[in-house]
């Protein structure tokens with residue numbers, strides 16, 4: 217029987233969100249808690265507690281909704297195991313097994329950026345599209361691919377790591393161990409690193425003034441604020457992020473011929489200051505045949521994309537018989 221409700225859980229670096237979602241993608245009930253940082257067991261226990269609280273509510277009592285779970289980790293989807301996680305101690309634990317046992321409900325897990333892509337495609341900025349590339353710009357760069365209307369994960373279920381496309385041969389070291397990845401050049405820490413260098417070079421800039429005495433304190437938000445006020449140094453920093461993104465998108469467009477790139481994550485607050493240079497570089501670098509109709513748009517679902525995508529995955533995965 218098709219479930220009428222699903223539970224979507226989004227495990228973030230600092231917070232866990234868990235929600236009951238219906239077939240119309242309406243959030244029936246949403247709960248949040250802080251993410252324990254000490255062990256996989258504590259994280260499982262926090263997720264289990266949230267889901268049990270949701271199950272005790274009137275709307276859901278007596279039902280057995282499937283649970284979708286998004287984690288900030290590289291996931292082997294076929295084996296439902298976490299392979300690689302830089303921000304939380306999730307490697308090695310059997311999160312899905314432990315949760316299934318505790319809750320007595322079907323549980324399916326995926327990488328959070330895949331789920332954001334699924335949510336944006338079914339419900340958000342790419343509604344109605346079948347071929348979508350989603351990039352989430354924050355502390356890292358997450359990637360998700362929807363091809364022919366379905367999430368594409370590759371042969372082992374570990375692919376779509378779009379943040380780790382190598383852009384610059386001898387570029388800065390990346391969290392994955394390689395050098396010059398998109399993430400190492402254009403994510404939040406890279407922007408902050410470039411901003412510190414720019415502040416030392418241009419102590420007279422508005423960016424330097426907004427940062428205060430110590431350029432170590434510079435953040436992406438401060439760069440965006442200075443750029444919106446017209447500071448040329450800050451504008452150039454965001455333009456560089458856009459250029460790097462545009463180059464990566466040109467390669468992705470040449471390979472995948474998507475209808476739309478959806479760009480989400482905290483850094484997208486800077487809006488067109490990043491997206492305009494990205495559009496320009498994309499149109500300059502991609503092959504002409506992939507460009508007609510191709511759009512770059514900001515994500516529409518914000519922080520809710522994670523749990524909504526997890527709920528959509530739970531519906532679709534278990535509709536198909538798991």
Ligand SMILES: [Zn+2]
Pocket residue numbers: 379380390391392393394397399400
């Ligand atoms: Zn990398």
